[in-house]
Amino acid sequence: MPAAAAAAAAVVAVVPQHLRRITGIHITPTSRGSAVVVTALPGLGKLFGGAGRNKDRQKRAKYTAAAEELLQLLTTQQASQQAANARANELVEVLLTCEGLPFQEQLLGPGPWLVFFTKGSPQLWKATFSAGKLLNASNAASQDLDPGSRAVVNRAEYFGRRLYVTASGTYEPLDDDASSLPAAIQANISSGLLHVLGLDIPLPIKGTGQFEVVWLDTNLRVFRSSGAVSVQIRQQYLADAGLIG
Structure with a gap:
C-alpha cells in the first residue's frame, strides 16, 4: 500500500464514529480508507500527495548527485587513482539501487x-x-x-x-x-x-x-x-x- 494510502487509512481507523456524526461530514462506505478521508477532508489529499512528491524529488536528487559526481570523477585527472576507483565503486553501488525513476x-x-x-x-x-x-x-x-x-x-x-x-x-x-x-x-x-x-x-x-x-x-x-x-x-x-x- 502506498505511503499516502496507508497514512489515510490510519486516520480513518482513529476517528470515532460519533465524531463523524457530530461534524456532519458525510462518509460514503468504501474499502479504501484513503478515499474516505480524502472525500471527507480534501486538504489531506494535498498533504499526503505533497509528501509523496517530495520523497520522489529527494530520491531523484540523490541519484542525480551520484551520477554527476561519477561523471566528473571519470573524466578528470585524479591525484590518487586508487582513491578514485574506490569512490567510483561507491557511486556505482548507489546508482545500482535506483528504482522507480522514469x-x-x-x-x-x-x-x-x-x-x-x-x-x-x-x-x-x-x-x-x-x-x-x-x-x-x-x-x-x-x-x-x-x-x-x-x-x-x-x-x-x-x-x-x-x-x-x-x-x-x-x-x-x-x-x-x-x-x-x-x-x-x-x-x-x-x-x-x-x-x-x-x-x-x-x-x-x-x-x-x-x-x-x-x-x-x-x-x-x-x-x-x-x-x-x-x-x-x-x-x-x-x-x-x-x-x-
Whole structure:
C-alpha cells in the first residue's frame, strides 16, 4: 500500500464514529480508507500527495548527485587513482539501487557511448567479442543504440583504431510498456566486421544478450547484466568538453 494510502487509512481507523456524526461530514462506505478521508477532508489529499512528491524529488536528487559526481570523477585527472576507483565503486553501488525513476528510451541515443568503467565481465559483449579487454589504456569499447530504429552497434578496439571489431543488430525492451528504471533490454547481434588496415572482413558473429538499464541521463548511463556492470559516457559530451579528438 502506498505511503499516502496507508497514512489515510490510519486516520480513518482513529476517528470515532460519533465524531463523524457530530461534524456532519458525510462518509460514503468504501474499502479504501484513503478515499474516505480524502472525500471527507480534501486538504489531506494535498498533504499526503505533497509528501509523496517530495520523497520522489529527494530520491531523484540523490541519484542525480551520484551520477554527476561519477561523471566528473571519470573524466578528470585524479591525484590518487586508487582513491578514485574506490569512490567510483561507491557511486556505482548507489546508482545500482535506483528504482522507480522514469526510463526515457530516447536518451539512449543518438551516437556512440564510450565504456569508461566496468565491474566484472559485462555479459552484453560476450556474445559479440571472444577476446581482448573492453577498455584499457589503448583499447576502447563503445556502444551505439538508436532509439528511432532500435539498431545497435557494438565496437571494440584491440590495437587502437588500427584494428577493431564491430557487431551490429537490434535491441528491444523486454517490456513494451517499460517506463521506469531498471529497464530490461535484449540485444540481438546478427553480423560482425573486422576492420583492419582499411579492410572490412565479415565475421560470423551472432548472439543474444540481455541487460538492464539501471541509470540513464543525458551524458551517463549504467548497464547491469548477470552481476556485471558497465558505465558509459556519451561520446558527444566528451568531444564537447575537449576530452577526445
